[in-house]
Amino acid sequence: MMNDLIPLVNKLQDVFSTIGSDTVDLPQIIVVGSQSSGKSSVLENIVQKDFLPRGNGIVTRRPLVLQLINIQNTEESKVEEYGEFLHAPDQKFTDFTEIRREIEAETARVAGQNKGISKSPINLRIYSPNVLNLTLVDLPGLTKIPIGDQPTDIEKQTRSLVYEYISKPNSIILAVSPANVDLVNSESLKLAKQVDPEGKRTIGVLTKLDLMDAGTNALEILTGRVLPLKLGFIGIVNRSQQDIVGNKPMVEALKSEAEFFKNHPAYRNIASRCGTHFLAKSLNNILMNHIRERLPDIKTRINSLITQTSHELLSYGDPKLEGKSNRGALILKLLTKFANDFVSSIDGTTSDISTKELCGGARIYYIFNNVFGAALESITPCGNLSVQDIRTAIRNSTGPRPSLFVPEIAFDLLVRPQISLLEPPSLRCVELVYEELLKICHSCGSQELSRYPRLQARLLEVVSDLLREQQGPTSSYVESLISIQRAYVNTNHPDFIGGGGAISDLVKKNEKKRKEFEKLNRRANNYSNSSGIHASVNGINKDEIHDGSPISDILKESSGTRETINLQNGMNNPSSWAQRESFLTYFFGSGNKTDRTVLPDQPVPSRNGNFSRDNEDLDKLENISLNEDTLHLTEREEMETQLIRSLITSYFNIVRKTIQDIVPKAIMHLLVNHSRESVQNRLVSELYKEELFSELLQEDENLASERQKCKTMLDVYRKAFEVINEAM
Numbered sequence: 001m002m003n004d005l006i007p008l009v010n011k012l013q014d015v016f017s018t019i020g021s022d023t024v025d026l027p028q029i030i031v032v033g034s035q036s037s038g039k040s041s042v043l044e045n046i047v048q049k050d051f052l053p054r055g056n057g058i059v060t061r062r063p064l065v066l067q068l069i070n071i072q073n074t075e076e077s078k079v080e081e082y083g084e085f086l087h088a089p090d091q092k093f094t095d096f097t098e099i100r101r102e103i104e105a106e107t108a109r110v111a112g113q114n115k116g117i118s119k120s121p122i123n124l125r126i127y128s129p130n131v132l133n134l135t136l137v138d139l140p141g142l143t144k145i146p147i148g149d150q151p152t153d154i155e156k157q158t159r160s161l162v163y164e165y166i167s168k169p170n171s172i173i174l175a176v177s178p179a180n181v182d183l184v185n186s187e188s189l190k191l192a193k194q195v196d197p198e199g200k201r202t203i204g205v206l207t208k209l210d211l212m213d214a215g216t217n218a219l220e221i222l223t224g225r226v227l228p229l230k231l232g233f234i235g236i237v238n239r240s241q242q243d244i245v246g247n248k249p250m251v252e253a254l255k256s257e258a259e260f261f262k263n264h265p266a267y268r269n270i271a272s273r274c275g276t277h278f279l280a281k282s283l284n285n286i287l288m289n290h291i292r293e294r295l296p297d298i299k300t301r302i303n304s305l306i307t308q309t310s311h312e313l314l315s316y317g318d319p320k321l322e323g324k325s326n327r328g329a330l331i332l333k334l335l336t337k338f339a340n341d342f343v344s345s346i347d348g349t350t351s352d353i354s355t356k357e358l359c360g361g362a363r364i365y366y367i368f369n370n371v372f373g374a375a376l377e378s379i380t381p382c383g384n385l386s387v388q389d390i391r392t393a394i395r396n397s398t399g400p401r402p403s404l405f406v407p408e409i410a411f412d413l414l415v416r417p418q419i420s421l422l423e424p425p426s427l428r429c430v431e432l433v434y435e436e437l438l439k440i441c442h443s444c445g446s447q448e449l450s451r452y453p454r455l456q457a458r459l460l461e462v463v464s465d466l467l468r469e470q471q472g473p474t475s476s477y478v479e480s481l482i483s484i485q486r487a488y489v490n491t492n493h494p495d496f497i498g499g500g501g502a503i504s505d506l507v508k509k510n511e512k513k514r515k516e517f518e519k520l521n522r523r524a525n526n527y528s529n530s531s532g533i534h535a536s537v538n539g540i541n542k543d544e545i546h547d548g549s550p551i552s553d554i555l556k557e558s559s560g561t562r563e564t565i566n567l568q569n570g571m572n573n574p575s576s577w578a579q580r581e582s583f584l585t586y587f588f589g590s591g592n593k594t595d596r597t598v599l600p601d602q603p604v605p606s607r608n609g610n611f612s613r614d615n616e617d618l619d620k621l622e623n624i625s626l627n628e629d630t631l632h633l634t635e636r637e638e639m640e641t642q643l644i645r646s647l648i649t650s651y652f653n654i655v656r657k658t659i660q661d662i663v664p665k666a667i668m669h670l671l672v673n674h675s676r677e678s679v680q681n682r683l684v685s686e687l688y689k690e691e692l693f694s695e696l697l698q699e700d701e702n703l704a705s706e707r708q709k710c711k712t713m714l715d716v717y718r719k720a721f722e723v724i725n726e727a728m
């Protein structure tokens with residue numbers, strides 16, 4: 001069972017190499033060393049074959065994933081040693097020189113001739129009775145100076161490649177250092193220390209022990225007294241350059257190595273823990289234990305990858321709905337999903353509600369309450385009406401001769417266009433909601449739907465058409481809501497300040513005040529003209545008028561202070577009370593529209609401010625509004641203007657309230673709810689047609705390939721899981 005672990009990881013390695021992903025950190029031994037430290041020699045010794053490229057400069061320029069598989073000789077026959085590349089699975093390399101050539105060719109193919117390095121690994125598997133099961137990754141040697149046409153940042157590139165491999169927590173670092181160089185200068189150990197500071201997963205390999213200066217030895221290092229590594233240091237003697245040139249056979253080299261340790265005075269006692277054979281055995285043990293330790297975690301990891309990837313695959317579409325016979329069901333499903341998304345977005349029940357901005361239904365309510373509300377509020381009821389406009393209206397409604405009820409006609413005349421001011425914001429409100437609905441429908445849809453861009457486009461088209469169809473009638477309806485308000489000016493509205501009831505109340509109140517005042521006045525006279533009492537009477541009266549009387553409210557709303565002062569002065573003067581009352585009744589009658597008080601025929605001011613009973617030429621009268629000197633108003637005109645303003649404001653506020661209330665209701669009913677309720681039916685009736693199916697379900701190429709990739713990954717993970725399950 002233990003011995004099956006390395007082949008198991010080899011299998012996993014192969015499985016994962018097909019997708020070129022390192023989503024799973026598999027246990028493997030990474031060989032790291034500076035150039036000429038003897039890396040290749042160590043590997044060749046382990047394999048007991050010459051098979052690695054040799055030469056000057058960096059020879060290893062791509063990671064080499066070397067899987068060693070032990071095969072046993074049978075009693076009858078000796079098995080054949082051979083190598084196999086993952087990139088050429090059908091080729092069996094029995095000649096190891098061919099393997100070297102293939103590595104060189106494959107390196108050049110991807111990394112170029114004598115140039116830089118590449119991250120993409122070469123996978124080589126060697127079957128031999130002389131190897132123990134092992135998986136090693138040989139990496140480019142750490143270099144300092146670029147040579148040939150190597151890129152100037154070759155050192156950085158190599159380092160980052162090495163770093164990438166050794167920083168994975170499941171990898172074991174085989175740090176090769178030559179014994180004839182001070183250990184503190186070992187590049188491989190320096191790098192290993194960065195990713196494994198406690199030395200838990202680093203094995204030190206000391207090469208070139210035979211090249212150390214006479215009288216020196218590495219016993220201190222090999223026994224772990226210089227640098228404590230949990231997995232220890234192992235001393236090695238590889239073939240020298242001379243041996244290589246002289247083609248010294250591998251078997252001979254291993255023999256010489258064993259002799260070296262056995263006979264060396266310093267290493268004699270630790271000879272059994274030195275040399276290539278011991279290294280291979282140790283690595284095999286270390287790797288097996290390591291795999292056994294990591295396997296449960298790896299299994300869990302693969303399991304979660306399966307879940308994750310199945311989920312992702314599902315997001316591309318239900319595999320049960322694949323195939324021609326299921327096209328109808330698939331379209332229906334996608335239509336329904338789209339319609340449901342649209343509805344739940346409006347209802348605010350969608351699962352992925354944005355937290356960054358208002359959207360969907362909430363945004364529609366925001367439009368109603370804030371945008372529309374603010375737009376209506378910002379209209380000043382008489383903002384665009386000058387004193388002159390009002391007086392011109394009064395004069396125009398008077399005609400050539402001053403007649404009855406003139407200011408009421410003027411009020412009517414002036415208030416209608418003011419009501420029209422409510423139309424643009426109301427129509428804008430319809431537009432905003434329409435745009436929001438369009439936005440909602442653009443945000444509906446899923447990964448699955450985006451797989452079918454034509455269907456998606458048609459869905460959007462159909463819903464946009466539906467919305468557009470509804471927008472027209474909604475706007476017309478809202479327009480007519482404003483027209484309705486303009487059609488009849490209801491001065492009897494209970495909230496209207498000029499309403500019959502309100503005015504008669506005002507008149508009654510004023511009458512009461514007048515009587516009280518007269519009573520006080522009489523009493524004051526009885527006190528033989530005591531000046532102190534007079535003052536107090538006047539004081540009381542003034543306060544009362546200022547305090548909450550409807551007319552003073554009207555005045556507060558007015559903008560012109562001059563008019564206000566005039567009117568108030570007039571009211572403070574008891575003698576003008578009768579005149580004031582008749583003035584109010586003149587405007588509004590005595591509370592009964594059919595029974596209006598007729599004002600005595602009074603003179604109307606002409607353009608030069610004089611009263612004239614003569615008939616004026618109509619044309620001239622119209623021109624008055626253009627004439628500067630007409631701005632001089634009589635007291636009476638000021639009062640009229642002021643009152644008309646107040647009436648317009650009061651009436652406008654009533655209409656505005658109604659519009660603010662009714663327009664959102666109309667939009668909800670005619671545009672939002674209607675689209676919400678009919679979207680599903682509309683989509684089905686427009687798109688659920690057999691003859692459209694194949695066109696609508698044309699897949700997006702990119703997404704189709706993404707989905708395929710996802711499917712392949714899932715297959716790989718499932719296979720890996722199976723492999724582990726069989727072994728555990």
Ligand SMILES: Nc1nc2c(ncn2[C@@H]2O[C@H](COP(=O)(O)OP(=O)(O)OP(=O)(O)O)[C@@H](O)[C@H]2O)c(=O)[nH]1
Pocket residue numbers: 033034035036037038039040041042056057058059060140141142207208209210211236237238239240241242244
């Ligand atoms: N005498 C002796 N020479 C060695 C030993 N190890 C390696 N060499 C020599 O050192 C030189 C470099 O060895 P390689 O195995 O090619 O070193 P490398 O680390 O793989 O070098 P690159 O592939 O260039 O990164 C060769 O000439 C080897 O013969 C050793 O233990 N003793």
